Amino acid sequence: MTILDACEWLQSTALATWVQESAYGFPIVVAVHLLGLIFSVGTLLWVDVRMLGLGLRELRVSEVYRGLAPWFLVGFVAMLASGATLFTAYATSAYSNAYFRIKLVALLLAGANALVFHFITQKQSAQWDDAPHPPLAVRTAGLASVILWATVILAGRMMSYTMFSGPSGP
């Protein structure tokens, strides 16, 4: 079974049919996707700003992370669930869309960056948690996060214009 076969199977599921055919299925799922994105990336950005030493310097890095985590995690769950739902309905055209591939790679890299930071860099957080300007490894992780999430948003919007005929879509 190739990836394309899997995409075709996804498009034959009841969920895919609901998104394609119900009157409000598509706009509601896209709205959840966009709001989840703005909510999660908009708040996560402030963890990156603190890691870069650009703002919120009176707060510890861990304090900013812990304060914002519940908010951006809820946004991520909404964004991923709605994104996966949309993907079932348009799997084959998304699969062949260059912007979708860019978006997926950026998303995976953003996840890998977060995991490396969480499990490796943060192990020594006692040394820099309250530093106004954290060390290079922390700043690099923050900058990578900003660049990768901006890429996800840009590629996502480009994808919706190139996959559908009108200026709408996920």
Add this chain to the structure above:
Amino acid sequence: MQSLLHWLESTNLAISVAGSTMLTASLSAVHVIGFTLVVGGALVANLRGLGALFRKRNVDVVGPTNRAILVGLAISIATGVVLFSARATEVAENGTFRLKMLLLVLAVLIHFVFQAPEAKRVDAPRRVRTASAVSLTLWLGLAATACAFILLE
């Protein structure tokens, strides 16, 4: 007003944007980036104002969000004006677009006029909490209306 809209649509920039899906898509993508900056900053600022975030710290700890919101607004308004110019007469008649503009003006006014983060204290005064609640509602309403505008055309 109508002649101004027609003039906007006849500018070279508007004609280029109207004729190019890639140009429209790129502008729209940057528009969303700016808006993410705005809503992210507004969420952090207003959640602190409401006492839902960083509650052990002074209210004005979220001061830097104002600059981010202004930068985001500049990006979104600049790209938004160009996108608008390409379809000015049609979009000006659109009810969702009008609501979006109304919410934008109200959100900016409430956020920047009634919520000056002068408070060097941990517990936000009632005025700040009320302004935060109203401001948060307006920003989220603006985000929802912006989604509706993209989707309901």
